[in-house]
Amino acid sequence: MLKNILKIAIPVSLENIIANTGTFILTILLSQLGEVEVAINGVANQGSFLVILFLFGLNTGGAIFLAQYWGKKDTENIKKIMSLMIYFSLLISLAFFVLTFFFPKVFIKMFSNDTRVIDRGILYLRLISISYFGLALEISFRTLLRSIERATIPMMSYVYGTIIQIFLAYGFVKGLFGLPKLGLVGIAISLIVSRFVIPLYQILRASTLKLPYTFSLSGISRNMLSKFLEFATPTTLNEIAWSLGMTVYGIIFGRMGTQAYAARNILSSFENYVWTFTFGIVIAASVIIGKYIGQMEYEKAQHFAKKILVWNFVIGLLSAVIVIVVYYILYPTFKIEENTKKILTYAMWVMLIGAPVKAFNGAAIVGVLRAGGDAKFAFLLETFTLWCLGVPLAFIGAFIWKQPLPVVYALTLSDEIVKSIIAYIRIKSKKWIKNVTISPEISSAPAASAVPGIGEEH
Numbered sequence: 001m002l003k004n005i006l007k008i009a010i011p012v013s014l015e016n017i018i019a020n021t022g023t024f025i026l027t028i029l030l031s032q033l034g035e036v037e038v039a040i041n042g043v044a045n046q047g048s049f050l051v052i053l054f055l056f057g058l059n060t061g062g063a064i065f066l067a068q069y070w071g072k073k074d075t076e077n078i079k080k081i082m083s084l085m086i087y088f089s090l091l092i093s094l095a096f097f098v099l100t101f102f103f104p105k106v107f108i109k110m111f112s113n114d115t116r117v118i119d120r121g122i123l124y125l126r127l128i129s130i131s132y133f134g135l136a137l138e139i140s141f142r143t144l145l146r147s148i149e150r151a152t153i154p155m156m157s158y159v160y161g162t163i164i165q166i167f168l169a170y171g172f173v174k175g176l177f178g179l180p181k182l183g184l185v186g187i188a189i190s191l192i193v194s195r196f197v198i199p200l201y202q203i204l205r206a207s208t209l210k211l212p213y214t215f216s217l218s219g220i221s222r223n224m225l226s227k228f229l230e231f232a233t234p235t236t237l238n239e240i241a242w243s244l245g246m247t248v249y250g251i252i253f254g255r256m257g258t259q260a261y262a263a264r265n266i267l268s269s270f271e272n273y274v275w276t277f278t279f280g281i282v283i284a285a286s287v288i289i290g291k292y293i294g295q296m297e298y299e300k301a302q303h304f305a306k307k308i309l310v311w312n313f314v315i316g317l318l319s320a321v322i323v324i325v326v327y328y329i330l331y332p333t334f335k336i337e338e339n340t341k342k343i344l345t346y347a348m349w350v351m352l353i354g355a356p357v358k359a360f361n362g363a364a365i366v367g368v369l370r371a372g373g374d375a376k377f378a379f380l381l382e383t384f385t386l387w388c389l390g391v392p393l394a395f396i397g398a399f400i401w402k403q404p405l406p407v408v409y410a411l412t413l414s415d416e417i418v419k420s421i422i423a424y425i426r427i428k429s430k431k432w433i434k435n436v437t438i439s440p441e442i443s444s445a446p447a448a449s450a451v452p453g454i455g456e457e458h
Helices: 002-033 035-072 075-102 104-109 115-130 132-147 152-174 184-208 222-255 258-294 298-333 338-370 375-400 405-411 414-429
Strands: none
Touching (some): 002 035, 002 258, 035 115, 035 222, 035 258, 075 104, 075 115, 075 132, 075 222, 115 132, 132 152, 298 338, 338 414, 375 414
16 A cells, blocks of 8 residues: 555655745745745736646546546546546636736735835736646646556656756846846746646657547547536635635735735745645545545545545644754745744744644545545535635734734634544545446445445444
8 A cells, every 4th residue: 555655645745846946946036036026926826826726626626537437447538538627727727817917917906015016016927827828738637647647757747847947047037047137037937938848748758658648529428528527616616715715815914014925925935845745645645545436445445545644644744844944944045024034933833733734634635535526525614614714714813903924824724623623524424435437326325335335444
């Protein structure tokens, strides 16, 4: 079991380390340009963040089918699902491109009322919006490659993409390697190039190895489209609800002032490393659980699900400790005001406390419930806890209680405890196991009595 987990988790974790390292280096370069540039990048990141989450939601729905069909070695249906994922992903990117390219000022004003951020951020956001189409292709192919246990391909694509990104960004900011000194615009160009190089590599490798994918929509029945949407819709809605909540958090932090917003964005760069380690386990878990269910080995899926929750909690805690240590090593490199450094440090310690619980929930929601086909329950759980607890408390903390960033950040984690308890109860009940590759009569009722052995405790 451990070997199968590591086969996927290690490349996924390394991929995320590479990607986050690229983002972290960009953050350092931006911090040397000034707090306004950091804030502008933070606003643009909100746009990319929304696109990625919508795409992640859609493709997670597709991944339910991919992993379970992979368990059955049904490559023809994998191709059909993949083509649906590609075109729906491109539609999502098109919608966000229209919003941020043609109405950048409206978008920026949602996150900042600083005229410097608004005026200087318009061109930057328009440039970044071009990269959304690269993200659509990259996330679709990355999902496929991970689901069929070819996780090293997206990892290598990030090696090349991140090297190019860092080279161009450093060259454009410093005016080196024969490149003009473009500052913030140079950062944008480096991101655009990187976000198209990555999927190009993935597509070329998939084609060379004759892996199951196609751009053709032929052969897709109305029933398959309906079934795809049945599972992809709640996962997408889940991400919409969650991403809107994160966007509201971004607005709250942005309205707390440029210092708080800059500190929050630097915090995010460090926080991403925690999810780098834990997310690899989550993706590996989702593939393995999907395979077990596709092979109709339901008891193995249940047993594995319980183990992965504990593992990810521990990994989340250890990862957060490592990140705190690295933060203090790099602390002197940030050219920001002393008060910004102070609130950033307090927020880092809040992150340490919340990280293991968030890691547990990531494994429960994405690695188990969604992968097992229980997408509707996952959607309702995340939406309820976020919008009934997290968002209201963060709003009250920032604008009524007038609390500083570390306290407001802690309030944004308030829903995680409730979510973890409910998710654990659901997983223990075994009602989450749904086989999407077999007839609806069987797949709709796998818990307890409908599937042999599921009602027995181990």
